[in-house]
Amino acid sequence: MSASSSPNDVASALLAEKGLQLQSLKVLQSLWAGYGFICQVTASPIGLAQSYILKLITPPPAKANDEGHIRKILSYQVEQYFYSHLAPHMPPSIPVAQCLASINHHHPNGTSTTAMLLADLKQQYPIAGEKREALSPTQVHTSLDWLASFHGFWWPRMKNMDRKALVRPPLEEVKMQRKNQDEMTVWLNGGYTYLATRRSEFNLLVKDNDAEWNESLTEWEEGDISLSEMVAAVLAPKPQGWGPTDDYQTLIHGDVKSENLFTSVAGDKVAFYDFQYVGLGLGVCDLAKLFTCSVPLSMLYSGDHVPRELPMQQGEKDLLERYLDLLKKTGQKSYDWEIFVRHWETALVDWLRFQASWGFWGNTEWLEARVRSILRDVEWKSGILGNRTYAETWSTVN
Structure with missing residues (x-):
């Protein structure tokens, strides 16, 4: 995944891991200070489309001693760990979004791309x-x-x-x-x-x-x-x-x-x-x-x-x-x-x-x-x- 990958590129790559194909993508909102996007993704193999949420984080390079900036970058990595490694151990009685796929790539120019493809909670909790x-x-x-x-x-x-x-x-x-x-x-x-x-x-x-x-x-x-x-x-x-x-x-x-x-x-x-x-x-x-x-x-x-x-x-x-x-x-x-x-x-x-x-x-x-x-x-x-x-x-x- 390159530093310049678009939301469509990232969504398509994550969906492909699950044998799904991107049908449409809509940006719902920008993240704080322009660090990325929350997108609604529609995808399917062949047949009925399913809704997902893409959380894409593409922050600028880390700034020395900028506590707020560093906190945000770390927070997205923490969130990815939670969804990928901890949430799957929780029982259905404590519902959270299922993470279907995720990436965390660090680029030579000091930037990074973190992304999570999540189930769309609004389907069950509108x-x-x-x-x-x-x-x-x-x-x-x-x-x-x-x-x-x-x-x-x-x-x-x-x-x-x-x-x-x-x-x-x-x-x-x-x-x-x-x-x-x-x-x-x-x-x-x-x-x-x-x-x-x-x-x-x-x-x-x-x-x-x-x-x-x-x-x-x-x-x-x-x-x-x-x-x-x-x-x-x-x-x-x-x-x-x-x-x-x-x-x-x-x-x-x-x-x-x-x-x-x-x-x-x-x-x-x-x-x-x-x-x-x-x-x-x-x-x-x-x-x-x-x-x-x-x-x-x-x-x-x-x-x-x-x-x-x-x-x-x-x-x-x-x-x-x-x-x-x-x-x-x-x-x-x-x-x-x-x-x-x-x-x-x-x-x-x-x-x-x-x-x-x-x-x-x-x-x-x-x-x-x-x-x-x-x-x-x-x-x-x-x-x-x-x-x-x-x-x-x-x-x-x-």
């Missing part, structure tokens, strides 16, 4: 989640069940994952200079908002003395370690050795929101897609974004106006209990409610740190009110501060 829109209550419950099943399935399997092959934060990954890019699997730390890769945004918050969250999240809490760094140290999976949440780490989607899923017409069936940031983490980190960005506020809080501080309400608790019950049932492991809530509230603080430094959207009043309440919880804070020595070690390498 309702697309809309950008930054709340889901219906039925869709919320179905999405929670999918996440609990996904996290539960991978939870007991994490002990068999080779952490040497996990993809490190972008700039760290570049320094590793892997001889074989095919040795990479998924992210060591799932998601794209964790502090180790968001230092530039965090530094803006540090300098913004007028911001409400400047003092509580960025000022030194113990020695020269901020609360945000202590929270990050608790949540971050470790490349080796022990971490405070190791027993609960699983594989997380990494970018859970309404626009990354399709549902049935009734909303009682769901399939997630866009696995560019799949990796190790606590399942509650996926929930923090889902609750803030895609769950109707009325399912989290029943009042007319969100107060300045807000402890957990019954609606939030009901959703969390539904998730945790299915997570434990699927994973066949124990997860004490008190520990789970501690992890959940820590994930909310970490998610707020990203929004406060990058930009707010979604149920922001609810999120901020919840975090104000969490930060006043002496028991929660003492638990975070109890990891001070561990946080100091984490901060020296991040």
Whole structure:
């Protein structure tokens, strides 16, 4: 596959591997910053045509120390690995798109061509989640069940994952200079908002003395370690050795929101897609974004106006209990409610740190009110501060 291959050329080559012939191709959208295309492909041998999705990534050459650019390139390779190597092991009860064929070619000019030919989810799940829109209550419950099943399935399997092959934060990954890019699997730390890769945004918050969250999240809490760094140290999976949440780490989607899923017409069936940031983490980190960005506020809080501080309400608790019950049932492991809530509230603080430094959207009043309440919880804070020595070690390498 040459660096100048067109979407038609790539689609035809991938289809040929399965004995299929391209009939038509329609570009549905461009990828971020012109890095490629999402295309709908129609193909068949002889007879009835079938619809597929081609995700074609043709980014410009890597730029030295451009963290965002490197993150994107790595994310597409991670997604390809997930669809090609991990997704086939998942049961049909956790639906994702089947990957029929894929390529990952590196060219002499420093560019690359990554492509995946995927089953078209809209054939079975015709309702697309809309950008930054709340889901219906039925869709919320179905999405929670999918996440609990996904996290539960991978939870007991994490002990068999080779952490040497996990993809490190972008700039760290570049320094590793892997001889074989095919040795990479998924992210060591799932998601794209964790502090180790968001230092530039965090530094803006540090300098913004007028911001409400400047003092509580960025000022030194113990020695020269901020609360945000202590929270990050608790949540971050470790490349080796022990971490405070190791027993609960699983594989997380990494970018859970309404626009990354399709549902049935009734909303009682769901399939997630866009696995560019799949990796190790606590399942509650996926929930923090889902609750803030895609769950109707009325399912989290029943009042007319969100107060300045807000402890957990019954609606939030009901959703969390539904998730945790299915997570434990699927994973066949124990997860004490008190520990789970501690992890959940820590994930909310970490998610707020990203929004406060990058930009707010979604149920922001609810999120901020919840975090104000969490930060006043002496028991929660003492638990975070109890990891001070561990946080100091984490901060020296991040």
